[in-house]
Amino acid sequence: MTETARFSRTKQARRTDIRRENERLILEAAEKVFAEAGFGGATIQLIADMAGLPKANLLYYFPTKEDLYRRVVGNIFEIWLQAAEAMDNAPGPVEGIGAYIDAKMEISRRHPHGSKVWASEVMHGAPVIQDYLETTLRDWTEGRVTVIRRWIDEGQMAPVDPRHLLYMLWATTQHYADFGHQIETLNAGKPLSARQWAEAKESVKRIILTGIGALKG
Amino acid sequence: MTETARFSRTKQARRTDIRRENERLILEAAEKVFAEAGFGGATIQLIADMAGLPKANLLYYFPTKEDLYRRVVGNIFEIWLQAAEAMDNAPGPVEGIGAYIDAKMEISRRHPHGSKVWASEVMHGAPVIQDYLETTLRDWTEGRVTVIRRWIDEGQMAPVDPRHLLYMLWATTQHYADFGHQIETLNAGKPLSARQWAEAKESVKRIILTGIGALKG
Amino acid sequence: MTETARFSRTKQARRTDIRRENERLILEAAEKVFAEAGFGGATIQLIADMAGLPKANLLYYFPTKEDLYRRVVGNIFEIWLQAAEAMDNAPGPVEGIGAYIDAKMEISRRHPHGSKVWASEVMHGAPVIQDYLETTLRDWTEGRVTVIRRWIDEGQMAPVDPRHLLYMLWATTQHYADFGHQIETLNAGKPLSARQWAEAKESVKRIILTGIGALKG
Amino acid sequence: MTETARFSRTKQARRTDIRRENERLILEAAEKVFAEAGFGGATIQLIADMAGLPKANLLYYFPTKEDLYRRVVGNIFEIWLQAAEAMDNAPGPVEGIGAYIDAKMEISRRHPHGSKVWASEVMHGAPVIQDYLETTLRDWTEGRVTVIRRWIDEGQMAPVDPRHLLYMLWATTQHYADFGHQIETLNAGKPLSARQWAEAKESVKRIILTGIGALKG
């Protein structure tokens, strides 16, 4: 490797670093703004201000508002899918569903904005992620339905409808992110403490796992 | 009463009728548009078109976009509160919570747009209904917490955290409205049938009531 | 007719007047700006300023820049077609072509902006009026070719190629509009006087009519 | 001369070559883009893409869009002036004007883009080449007027106004470039063939030379 080449590689690397860092700043700001104002109510100016970049620079990284939004929604979907793996390879519902609830609750806690963007996207008819819903999500759901059916057949849980159970899992865990403001207001205006988050997790797990007959109350 | 007065009263009445009818048309259209596009994405023109009125006429009834939005959100809150009454005066959780779930599921089915507007409002930090949350909703919640605590004390159900139980009730029932599009997509693209709605209700009730030890699995 | 109806008709009429007047103002300004700056270089703001209207009002009349441009180009085409009628029903080339040259020269004098917009449009590949070229203009051209052929057959003029003759007529007459600025510069910086316009017409007519053997030099 | 110096000279030469080649590529692309979109509609990005160079590199050679445009217009003016020489030193109008028409028609055929850029520049009021018009072009024109007057005095042609004759020559020959798209459309959508170009030249020459009494019809 020549000196020139080495220098060149360094320059390239530095550029990549800057790009990555700026993209991170933008995506973080965008997630927040899209969550708080919706797609239509969000403005590129606001996102740029929050990221500390000129508007035109933001548009240099993400050519259109929609491109940026797509990336934000895509990121959440990724995180969401990773959590889904918690359910696989578990011997039974207590471990599988328990771990899934834990993972989803943790996402609600760590990525409340992302969850809201996802909720908003679905509520508006999923204009951007309809294909995800019809492919990845549908496949994943069917896979999980099979697993749950097996647990039922094995007598590890009561014969509940697997789909409605999944909806309940999604609804309950995401509620802590999507309706976080309402929960906070009912919690004397304060965010849930670590202890309260732990209680929430336990409550959800106990009620659902007991409810499906996997835990003996 | 003179002829003129009588005629005048009649005209007055006709005017009131027209006003009421137009307001109904507008609110109906607005609920749909706000639900589908969010506050920021909704346009007065679109609402007016859907209501079949000129834009300027709509603004004659509701002077600003925010005024209209307030009324829409207020309407949903009303409906939501009525359903809450189902929980009162019940001898125990099976009847009380069961009836509440039934009522909330029915609202999700009959007023999916309203539920979405409510969700959207809360997700955006409740700029318009913050006072409702801090007064009416907080009071109602505390009342219900008391009722649930009594049932627990009476041994009618397991000692679950009443607040987390309420969140689960809200989350689960509203999910069928707010995430209706996702559910429909996972249901082969078709809306839930009457039978599927019934199954949903039963699933939710059985799991939760069993989960809190009110029903013996 | 009732008073109400009459009043209503009057109001309607007044509105129509305002609309017509504003459209006229806008189209006049637009023709000038499009001619002087081209489609890409023209700005709605400039046109609006020149018409003495707020930009948003202009866009109320013509929803897009392209719509406005289309109308401007369409107007010129109309005028151009009317002049073409001068050539019909003439007993021979001296009267027919002579009248056509007179008409086209007069258009160059009265509507120099329009001619430039047309020229610019054609130079840019006729993105907007390609259909006109392929239908109306093609048909008109073929009709005139037939007429010229007949005059040739009747011995009223020399056997020149009718198409190239038409191109020469268009080129020569429109040049006085399209290259008016160059002509003015070569005319000591002053616009052509009425006398000079008359000389131009006569020169063009004499050279062409003599050139095709219709006039005996 | 040291080794270093010799090496340096070679490197210098190579640089010059690259510079010349890149400038050529840019000017060629710019001529096309300016012709097709006008100054306002042209974008540096498009020119750079067409030249196969990064935008920033193009601006390294031509610091501003206007600089580049100036060079393009200047080039055309050069070509245009060269053709003008065809008219000098001819014994009479048949040779002089005939050769001029041939030369200008050939330019229209070989450099249609350049002709359009020139036309566009003049139509927009010659913001860039006004000084050329007032010096070089005015002088050249007066020289040619003198020549034509002499031919008239010598009885070699009819007493036509020399200026209007020149305008006709310019108009007619440049029309084949500037309105090439229209001509192509009227030619069944196909570019003029070599034969048709020859016919065009002959038609123009015969009509004009006959028209001014230089050729006996």
Add this chain to the structure above:
DNA sequence: AATGAATGAGCATTCATTCAT
């Protein structure tokens, strides 16, 4: 009461140009 016309304030996006290496 009702509504066509009008408009100020913004918005997403474009683009020539500058910066930094």
Add this chain to the structure above:
DNA sequence: GATGAATGAATGCTCATTCAT
């Protein structure tokens, strides 16, 4: 010398709201 990155200054267009009748 060459070029990715960055940006100020528009630009076309939208939209809630106001005006005038």
